[in-house]
Amino acid sequence: MSITTRSATSTDASHIDRLLRALAEFEGVTADLTFTLADLERALSESGQFHAVVAESDDQIAGCVTYTWDFAIWSGGPILRVDDLVVDERYRGLGVGTALMQALAERALERGANMRWEVEPNNENALKFYARLGVSLRNKIVARWSPTKG
Template identity: 30%
Template sequence: MTPVRDIRKADAQDWRRLWAGYNDFYETSVPAEVTEHTLRRLLDQASALVGRIAEIDGRVAGFTVSALHESSWTTSPVCYLEDLFVDPSFRGAGVGRALIQDLIDLGRARGWSRLYWHTQADNQRARRLYDAFIEADDFVRYRLTL
């Protein structure tokens, strides 16, 4: 069992390292000021962002970044799993599964109505994991940058 917990200030350096790996994986970059703003919100208990950390033998092995929001379809919060990343040296050890299960358990305990996420269609490794929890639906995403 991989322990998963809230992100702490002491995790900042490890989170930044993994965040950089996440961005490299998706061949993108996030400006430093956005990264730091995101980290501050993850550390703020009053923020709608939820940051969770998986540990193996005291080492940060992965993270999730999720956003809680209201919905016109439910009366309780919805959780959007925006980012999930596992350190390459820990892949195959169940860290990704533990991170998703953690959000399911957390959501049930906190009364969230739904957890959802998406990934790139060709991210087969992630999709095999995600399909073990739930089949993908038939929605297509549209994204307009403002």
């Protein structure tokens, strides 16, 4: 089986939407998804902030990884922030996740950036996968706040 990766475009939005919703269901957080397919299409085509890489096998989307670029003050340079890595269940264990992470690593190297992301602490498969890649894992509490005008 051959796996290729490429930058996603707005025409890939429905595939990415399907994969992200499957991930949210797996993590039990479907209520947290508030984006629409139109939002995703727009973000991939217009914003310049949201990016994704898709993996293909036999002309089928086998997985995706979404990311944004940011500035890391501690290192004084760019940082690639991974949002979600999702591999279609039918393609797991076949190197799709590794191919996607390698594609991101190439993008980070081009800009001299480090990569950073969050992992659910109970997602043992993800933790093992990242450890196999040589990723440094550390515990940290993630704070989220949606301020409102009072």
